[in-house]
Amino acid sequence: MPRRGKKYKEAIAKIDRLKLYELEEAIEIAKNTAYAKFDETVDAAIKLGVDPRHADQMVRGSVTLPHGTGKQVKVLVFAKGDKAKEAQEAGADYVGDSDLVSKIQGGWFDFDKVVATPDMMAEVGKLGKVLGPRGLMPNPKVGTVTNDVKKVVTDLKAGMIQYRVDKAGIVHAPVGKKSFETKKLVENFMVLLESLVKAKPASAKGQYIRSITISTTMGPGVKVDQQKAVALI
CATH class of the missing domain: 3.30.190.20 (Ribosomal protein L1/L10, rRNA-binding domain)
Structure with a gap:
């Protein structure tokens, strides 16, 4: 004890x-x-x-x-093109694709939540062993694998x-x-x-x-x- x-x-x-x-x-x-x-x-x-x-x-x-929650949440979004722009406009702290995958593989974890569009999951899947144990892996069951990145980013920021x-x-x-x-x-x-x-x-x-x-x-x-x-x- x-x-x-x-x-x-x-x-x-x-x-x-x-x-x-x-x-x-x-x-x-x-x-x-x-x-x-x-x-x-x-x-x-x-x-x-x-x-x-x-x-x-x-x-x-x-x-x-x-x-x-009373906490300032840092949101990272894996997205490309219009969806990346949408995430930025919604207030995401970090937006990118393969560049962010490489950065995280290098040991960077300065974020609290991760969102990904479905077309990015093949790339994001490479991070399963490092994001999974931290509870950060995007998952459609909790709404973090989505094409509606604007809503999810807004909701995460709101609590x-x-x-x-x-x-x-x-x-x-x-x-x-x-x-x-x-x-x-x-x-x-x-x-x-x-x-x-x-x-x-x-x-x-x-x-x-x-x-x-x-x-x-x-x-x-x-x-x-x-x-x-x-x-x-």
């Missing part, structure tokens, strides 16, 4: 570890127990009743948070996040910053939760939303009453 510092122990002492809090209260507690000097990200960890080992129970997708269930059946996703009003964090979270509910695999049996925990970057987790949260959708 990792050793915890004094500030973390003081923060966790303010939380009833056995209680399931209502969503708004959980977010308030998470904000109030955040102790880092920087504006911590508020994260959600949602345990799903799925077995990710089975392809038909893999949950992944994307959703645009109404109030954004679109991508999520994917991990091996333990948990989806981890940011819902904003500690400095956000609690109401905005609640609204962001509910958009994420609704997206996850809609993405429920047909093969998933039993209780789907098993547990919800809210935390900040450095702070302890606060358990949410998942049944009451789902009822708010």
